[in-house]
Amino acid sequence: MGGYTTSEIATIMAMQGIAGLSLFGVFLLMALGLAIIFGQMGVINMAHGEFLTLGSYATYVVATMFESYAPGLFSYYFPVAIVLSFLVAFGVGYLLEYGLVRHLYKRPLDTLLATWAVGLIMQQIFRSIFGGRGVSADAPDWLQGSIQLSQMLFLSRSDLFVMCIAIAMTVIVSILLYRARWGMRVRSTTQNRAMANAVGINTAKVDRNTFALGCGLAGIAGSAFTTISATTPTAGAQYLVDTFLVVVLGGAASLLGTVASAFSIAQAQSILEFFITGSMAKVLTLMVVIGIIMLRPQGLFTLKVRQ
Amino acid sequence: MTTILRLLGGRLEWLICLGVFAALLLVVLPLAFNGYFLNLLGRYLALAFVAIGLVMCWGYGGMLSLGQGVFFGLGGYAMAMFLKLEASTPEATARQSTPGIPDFMDWNQLTALPWWWEPFNSFSFTLAALLLIPAAVAYVFGYALFKRRVSGVYFAIVTLSLAAAMSILIVGQQGYTGGANGITDFQTLLGWDITTDSARYVIYYICVFLLLGCILLGQWILSSRAGRVLIAVRDEENRVRFSGYSVEDFKIFVFMVAAVFSAIGGAMYALQASFISPSQVGIGLSVELVVLCAVGGRFSLLGAAFGALLIKTAEMYLSDLFPQLWTILFGLILLVVVLAFPKGLAGLYELTRDYALAHFGSSQSDAAVEEHADKRSLHGREEGFLVRAKRILGGIR
Numbered sequence: 001m002g003g004y005t006t007s008e009i010a011t012i013m014a015m016q017g018i019a020g021l022s023l024f025g026v027f028l029l030m031a032l033g034l035a036i037i038f039g040q041m042g043v044i045n046m047a048h049g050e051f052l053t054l055g056s057y058a059t060y061v062v063a064t065m066f067e068s069y070a071p072g073l074f075s076y077y078f079p080v081a082i083v084l085s086f087l088v089a090f091g092v093g094y095l096l097e098y099g100l101v102r103h104l105y106k107r108p109l110d111t112l113l114a115t116w117a118v119g120l121i122m123q124q125i126f127r128s129i130f131g132g133r134g135v136s137a138d139a140p141d142w143l144q145g146s147i148q149l150s151q152m153l154f155l156s157r158s159d160l161f162v163m164c165i166a167i168a169m170t171v172i173v174s175i176l177l178y179r180a181r182w183g184m185r186v187r188s189t190t191q192n193r194a195m196a197n198a199v200g201i202n203t204a205k206v207d208r209n210t211f212a213l214g215c216g217l218a219g220i221a222g223s224a225f226t227t228i229s230a231t232t233p234t235a236g237a238q239y240l241v242d243t244f245l246v247v248v249l250g251g252a253a254s255l256l257g258t259v260a261s262a263f264s265i266a267q268a269q270s271i272l273e274f275f276i277t278g279s280m281a282k283v284l285t286l287m288v289v290i291g292i293i294m295l296r297p298q299g300l301f302t303l304k305v306r307q
Numbered sequence: 308m309t310t311i312l313r314l315l316g317g318r319l320e321w322l323i324c325l326g327v328f329a330a331l332l333l334v335v336l337p338l339a340f341n342g343y344f345l346n347l348l349g350r351y352l353a354l355a356f357v358a359i360g361l362v363m364c365w366g367y368g369g370m371l372s373l374g375q376g377v378f379f380g381l382g383g384y385a386m387a388m389f390l391k392l393e394a395s396t397p398e399a400t401a402r403q404s405t406p407g408i409p410d411f412m413d414w415n416q417l418t419a420l421p422w423w424w425e426p427f428n429s430f431s432f433t434l435a436a437l438l439l440i441p442a443a444v445a446y447v448f449g450y451a452l453f454k455r456r457v458s459g460v461y462f463a464i465v466t467l468s469l470a471a472a473m474s475i476l477i478v479g480q481q482g483y484t485g486g487a488n489g490i491t492d493f494q495t496l497l498g499w500d501i502t503t504d505s506a507r508y509v510i511y512y513i514c515v516f517l518l519l520g521c522i523l524l525g526q527w528i529l530s531s532r533a534g535r536v537l538i539a540v541r542d543e544e545n546r547v548r549f550s551g552y553s554v555e556d557f558k559i560f561v562f563m564v565a566a567v568f569s570a571i572g573g574a575m576y577a578l579q580a581s582f583i584s585p586s587q588v589g590i591g592l593s594v595e596l597v598v599l600c601a602v603g604g605r606f607s608l609l610g611a612a613f614g615a616l617l618i619k620t621a622e623m624y625l626s627d628l629f630p631q632l633w634t635i636l637f638g639l640i641l642l643v644v645v646l647a648f649p650k651g652l653a654g655l656y657e658l659t660r661d662y663a664l665a666h667f668g669s670s671q672s673d674a675a676v677e678e679h680a681d682k683r684s685l686h687g688r689e690e691g692f693l694v695r696a697k698r699i700l701g702g703i704r
Contacts, residue, residue: 121638279479286472
């Protein structure tokens with residue numbers, strides 16, 4: 001790090017750290033859904049990225065509708081878009097579980113292939129409907145511009161917004177999983193399916209809702225995603241590998257681990273990007289994460305469960 | 308008649324299938340297609356190398372690697388580096404600011420050949436490198452992963468990230484690797500013009516013979532004692548471990564074999580396509596190769612090789628006619644295969660054969676046929692394991 005003074009380093013770290021926060025938001029939002037689907041159910045959903053894209057397109061459609069039918073209410077379209085993105089992704093996820101995934105629980109590697117096929121089909125459908133070029137909705141006024149933190153540091157409102165949604169969703173999901181009856185049913189189903197069945201939990205229904213909820217969360221991620229980037233048919237797919245690594249690194253069944261690892265991967269990548277090229281930062285981060293997974297295959301945070 | 312049919316249940320049947328496949332590749336296709344199309348088919352056959360590696364590693368070893376593109380790319384880039392250096396003579400590149408180095412290096416302001424490119428001036432070094440480097444990489448990662456007992460979906464995710472990391476690395480290091488465009492424009496191999504039609508035929512035949520060689524080698528490994536241990540490891544890893552086998556060594560070995568096969572495929576691809584790029588390394592290709600293997604039949608070397616050729620040929624015709632529908636059709640084919648025919652095309656063939664045996668082979672009772680089918684089916688693994696375990700344990704005594 002030759003040539004930089006300590007205060008310069010500190011400013012650089014702060015700048016890149018803030019830039020990393022929006023990446024953290026996207027990682028966390030996407031990883032939340034996956035942490036539920038992969039972490040709780042052990043299903044590899046290769047179409048997870050496409051659910052993000054689905055949410056993005058849903059948001060785009062809502063924004064276009066508001067623009068043409070209710071221009072006066074345009075600045076309020078986002079709450080509607082988030083709810084709708086969630087519902088659409090939830091619905092498609094529900095159908096996917098019912099029609100496909102539930103037949104493959106005994107063959108996890110085949111689920112991977114099947115969901116990859118679904119992702120491929122979804123991508124092509126997006127391409128046929130919205131075209132291969134990126135589409136983006138205008139952000140409402142209150143999401144434009146940025147907040148000045150100090151002379152050098154700016155935090156854009158959209159990044160802040162993504163972060164807020166990510167944190168809100170994390171809180172909601174953790175309450176759902178660890179404080180609500182629904183979460184208790186989910187956890188008991190994953191820990192001991194036969195016993196959960198025996199005490200009267202409809203595990204098939206739990207599976208369906210869990211999977212759909214994970215997909216719905218990806219939809220919300222997609223909705224937030226529209227504020228920071230244009231939507232293309234492959235917008236979600238490019239985050240898939242990162243998201244899987246976030247979940248695996250954090251420890252599959254630990255929500256806290258997911259948050260911590262999303263934060264560290266996003267920050268590492270963003271800070272490294274200043275010192276080496278973006279692609280090398282990415283490669284280095286990936287290799288370090290792979291290295292850690294080799295040393296600790298169970299992830300950084302693990303639940304102590306008697307197997 | 309019945310004797311023949313009974314023999315078909317054994318190894319002779321496999322040899323006949325191999326003969327048919329060889330005849331298709333060596334006689335039928337060269338007669339039916341011109342040099343241009345044969346070259347395309349040759350590229351698809353290069354992918355078949357990876358598919359048969361996956362049969363060994365995934366179908367028999369139970370390790371789903373989503374990073375076979377890494378090894379395909381290592382082989383392909385090794386070959387491409389040699390060909391590119393041969394094409395970049397000082398005379399041919401006289402117009403560059405630094406003659407004698409590959410064109411993309413010149414565009415990226417490099418003034419000398421990087422040291423690690425130097426050895427690729429030698430053909431024998433290149434051949435050794437394209438076999439040994441992938442084997443070494445597979446050994447290192449196999450050792451690290453299997454010793455830590457990373458398996459199943461975690462192995463798939465780690466290998467997937469490896470493929471992602473490698474393609475990003477290649478794109479990022481444009482000056483050394485050609486970046487996203489890859490390495491292109493090869494003219495000669497050891498002074499022999501590879502762009503002519505006759506050269507295409509010769510390279511196609513080399514590719515076919517290498518593929519058949521790999522299939523024979525693979526079948527030999529799988530039907531050897533090591534192959535049986537491998538299947539046992541897939542089905543009941545701990546039981547094999549408790550019987551005193553070093554499970555990891557078998558897994559590392561087969562992972563290395565799959566890597567070397569992929570690398571040979573990569574080299575043949577670079578030679579026939581006259582280019583190699585990061586998209587031959589990354590996630591897309593790696594997953595596609597697994598899909599080709601699954602459609603062809605993950606438990607059958609011949610099935611996987613045939614499946615790769617068939618699907619890619621179908622893609623060539625159909626994606627021209629219906630560019631939008633092809634992707635959807637491809638996805639649907641994969642869904643049907645995963646849901647209804649986990650054993651792919653090879654399984655379909657087995658079903659027809661068993662049906663034929665049951666109806667036309669009078670000396671064999673239906674029960675025997677069913678038992679035979681059961682032993683092979685996915686769901687009958689438990690019984691299959693016991694039979695195999697007895698054989699293995701018998702071998703120890």
